Amino acid sequence: MRVLCKRTGGVAGLRVPAEVDSEQLTAAQARELKKLVEEANLFDQPAKPRSKAMPDQFQYEITVEDEGKTHSFMTNDAAASDELLGLVDWVIAATRKQKQGKG
Amino acid sequence: MNKHCHHSTDFPICCIIPPIILRNLAEKGNDRQRELAFDGLEVSAGMRGKRSVMGSIAFAAALPAGTKRRTVYSADNRRVLPGRLVRTEGGPRSADVSVNEAYDGAGKTYDFFMKIYGRNSIDDRGMRLNSTVHYGRRFQNAFWDGQQMVYGDGDGEIFERFTKCLDIIGHELTHGVTQYEADLVYEDMPGALNEHFSDVFGVLVVQRSRKQKADKADWLIGKGLFSEGINGVALRSMKAPGTAFDDPLIGKDDQPAHMKDFVKTREDNGGVHINSGIPNKAFYELAIRLGGFAWERAGRIWYVTLRDRLRPNSVFQDCADATFDVARELYGANSVEQRAVREAWGVVGIKTGQTAAKKSKAGGGK
Numbered sequence: 001m002r003v004l005c006k007r008t009g010g011v012a013g014l015r016v017p018a019e020v021d022s023e024q025l026t027a028a029q030a031r032e033l034k035k036l037v038e039e040a041n042l043f044d045q046p047a048k049p050r051s052k053a054m055p056d057q058f059q060y061e062i063t064v065e066d067e068g069k070t071h072s073f074m075t076n077d078a079a080a081s082d083e084l085l086g087l088v089d090w091v092i093a094a095t096r097k098q099k100q101g102k103g
Numbered sequence: 104m105n106k107h108c109h110h111s112t113d114f115p116i117c118c119i120i121p122p123i124i125l126r127n128l129a130e131k132g133n134d135r136q137r138e139l140a141f142d143g144l145e146v147s148a149g150m151r152g153k154r155s156v157m158g159s160i161a162f163a164a165a166l167p168a169g170t171k172r173r174t175v176y177s178a179d180n181r182r183v184l185p186g187r188l189v190r191t192e193g194g195p196r197s198a199d200v201s202v203n204e205a206y207d208g209a210g211k212t213y214d215f216f217m218k219i220y221g222r223n224s225i226d227d228r229g230m231r232l233n234s235t236v237h238y239g240r241r242f243q244n245a246f247w248d249g250q251q252m253v254y255g256d257g258d259g260e261i262f263e264r265f266t267k268c269l270d271i272i273g274h275e276l277t278h279g280v281t282q283y284e285a286d287l288v289y290e291d292m293p294g295a296l297n298e299h300f301s302d303v304f305g306v307l308v309v310q311r312s313r314k315q316k317a318d319k320a321d322w323l324i325g326k327g328l329f330s331e332g333i334n335g336v337a338l339r340s341m342k343a344p345g346t347a348f349d350d351p352l353i354g355k356d357d358q359p360a361h362m363k364d365f366v367k368t369r370e371d372n373g374g375v376h377i378n379s380g381i382p383n384k385a386f387y388e389l390a391i392r393l394g395g396f397a398w399e400r401a402g403r404i405w406y407v408t409l410r411d412r413l414r415p416n417s418v419f420q421d422c423a424d425a426t427f428d429v430a431r432e433l434y435g436a437n438s439v440e441q442r443a444v445r446e447a448w449g450v451v452g453i454k455t456g457q458t459a460a461k462k463s464k465a466g467g468g469k
Contacts, residue, residue, distance in 0.1 A: 006370070008370035008371040009370070009371040009372060009375070009376060010243065010244040010246075010376075011244055011245050011246065011265070011271060011274065011275070011325070011338070011376075012243075012244070012262070012325065012328075012338045012376070013338070013339075013371055013375075013376025013377060014353055014354065015354060015370060015371075016353075052289065053289060053372055054246060054247060054248050054249050054289070055246060055247045055275075055278035055281075055282075055289055055297060055298075055301070056244065056245060056246035056247060056274075056275065056278065057244075057246045057248075058244060059370065059371060059372055061370070074369075077246070078248075082182060085182070089240075
């Protein structure tokens with residue numbers, strides 16, 4: 001399973017790309033990722049957000065790939081569920097950890 | 104008890120209700136209940152303690168212009184709004200630095216709009232200034248949610264706490280002002296203008312608090328917000344867009360300073376924090392040309408434009424034309440101010456004074 005997530009906007013306007021691949025995670029992390037993806041209903045998200053972003057909120061472009069299926073969508077802080085925002089935080093943190101490990 | 108308050112009259116009957124219940128209402132009640140609860144809490148906080156009960160009622164029912172009403176909540180590192188009530192107007196300082204910064208920053212921003220432009224709060228009708236601090240865990244952002252200001256603690260690696268910068272507080276509060284005035288759509292060029300006005304009044308709040316003239320100011324947004332180790336002075340520079348930071352971890356400031364570099368993107372709601380660099384630079388150029396305190400003339404032209412001239416779908420050209428017209432109305436045709444406005448927009452590649460002329464030729468103008 002792969003999850004790609006790009007966070008943009010926020011008051012700082014930074015672009016934060018993040019990506020995790022189950023095959024490069026520990027078994028425990030991969031299980032956690034799978035659980036988070038399920039809880040966030042990632043494959044059932046509408047292509048575009050149902051709510052407008054409020055000023056300085058984050059915007060997200062997310063792609064999930066699993067067992068030959070791919071789904072891409074855009075969302076924001078106003079539209080996303082707590083579960084989805086939790087997954088995004090997790091993917092960003094895991095990506096940063098990987099980078100630091102390599103660096 | 105909720106019911107009681109809900110059915111009460113327009114007077115703050117809640118001032119006879121114990122503070123603990125008022126506190127509950129302030130955190131969990133509907134809008135009306137919260138307002139009543141706040142009036143009660145503030146009366147009991149002693150700010151109006153010397154007044155008779157009748158006096159308190161009359162005072163709270165008709166808020167005179169210039170009455171600040173601030174409230175600070177803590178989300179206690181969860182994603183909840185507004186959260187737990189931690190400080191109200193006139194209440195004692197908190198031991199929590201974020202709480203005091205949010206409170207003081209909202210106050211300085213309120214005073215700025217009131218004393219300089221005669222604006223009574225976000226809605227110009229004395230709206231309560233609600234802020235929530237400690238939003239989320241290591242949350243790397245601050246935003247305006249349509250009703251209140253929200254601040255994260257930062258992660259300590261990239262960002263410090265977002266209440267640390269007065270201009271960020273001014274920026275967020277100005278999003279509220281914009282919502283009540285031009286209501287610029289938060290997307291593409293109107294969104295970049297929305298961002299621009301927040302940056303303008305954010306820096307002007309800081310300049311006024313330091314009594315700083317235009318040529319002495321740094322024109323930076325979010326100075327000190329980056330943690331140590333990040334190669335950057337601030338989030339944005341109005342003086343030199345695109346130069347605020349350049350760091351392997353967070354990338355490079357990519358704000359343009361001229362229309363030829365306008366960025367077309369679907370990220371960031373169509374680049375609202377990117378293309379704001381163009382009008383930001385224009386405002387800086389105007390302020391430098393006029394000299395003195397930027398909030399006096401440059402800021403006034405911008406404030407009147409935001410309040411009276413722009414519409415939800417206004418683009419940069421509309422803004423340039425409107426500021427040119429407002430400069431004439433405030434300072435006279437071909438005045439130093441009006442000429443400086445035209446020059447300032449010219450620096451970023453926007454010609455002004457022309458669409459207005461075209462419109463009147465076509466017979467569509469006023």
